[in-house]
Amino acid sequence: MECDDSKQTGAGRLPDTQQGMRRRNLSRVLHTVAADGPLSRAGVASRIGLTRAAVSTLVDELIRAGLLEELGPERPARVGRPGSALAVSAHGPAGIGAEVGVDHLAVCVVDLRGAVRARAVRQVDNRARTPKAVLADLTALVRQMVVEAGQEGLRPAGLAIAVPGLVARGTHTVVRAPNLDWHDADLSAWLPAELPLAVDNEANFGALAELWLGDAAPADFLHVSAEIGIGAALVVDGRLLRGSRGFAGELGHVPVWPEGPECACGGRGCLEQYAGEEAVLRAAGLPPGADRVAVLAERAAAGDEQVRVALRDAGAALGIALTGAVNLLDPRAVVLGGALSRLAPWLVPSLEDELGRRIAGPGCDVVVSSIGSEGPLLGAAHAVVRAVLDDPMGVVV
């Protein structure tokens, strides 16, 4: 399962062109009701430009598959008999999203309406643990969520996992996760075989969450997020730009100062050495520990000068690293997500100063994500939900 593309699978009795058209139309009906519902059949027909009869056939199929449900008669129409309002099912397929963090594991269940129906988080230091051990814990949380989803009448349609590392495009293999010390780990070997699986970098899922759930995210933006490391993802025309091997967006290892401190990647002076959580804590005179971002925000808000200078310098380093990306790619906006969104008041002024001084174009908006640190988890769960909406035929039997 690719996380942002529907798969063309299965062979039906109809010729390819008819089968393909039916599949696309089922998806159009489902997407329309998901976006604008509750809607009558006539309301769907007028939005997608098909006849009411054609829409009725598609709707009946989607109802039989448990993807749409009827809410009962609408208020009487001005002309003709009242239609029945349709909504995306709250008891049909659901997406299971999971996140492997450096210091936590999280799993959530999102239904076709986009509501989070169950959630579990466990604080655990995953730094010195093998993929096998970490994924055994994650599997236990996933199974707990599957049971809770079942009690809510939901059927898990797939599992998508956000990881803090490079994932080879179209595979489940984490090629490199420096902060976990994982190399070439095929996660499918340790995960439940009964669920379709997608594995992707946390920054990619964070950007998709911004695209799908954010307040007025443009169709072209560079999403930058930080926890222990710093990641970025580029959305172009409403789609992720993954790079040839799936490794695009490694902003944390863009050099800010070529002769700077050594980095775990093998380079020197990378952005993470100036704006990563550990570097900022060092500069702020604070020891590492749990929920340090909250401590940084509290101290900065209270006027602690050393913390404010550390964040200002981190913002300037971000601005320098982003200059290259903005000049090269011309995104409409830079969106700060994850931990960066909580520290934005103290990072953004120096970041904007550097960008404003260095970029060639007339400017680039710097905006703060409204989603916050749950972006990768929600993006993962919604990727499964989108895959169902994109290809209901995968569920319709």
Ligand SMILES: [Zn+2]
């Ligand atoms: Zn580096």
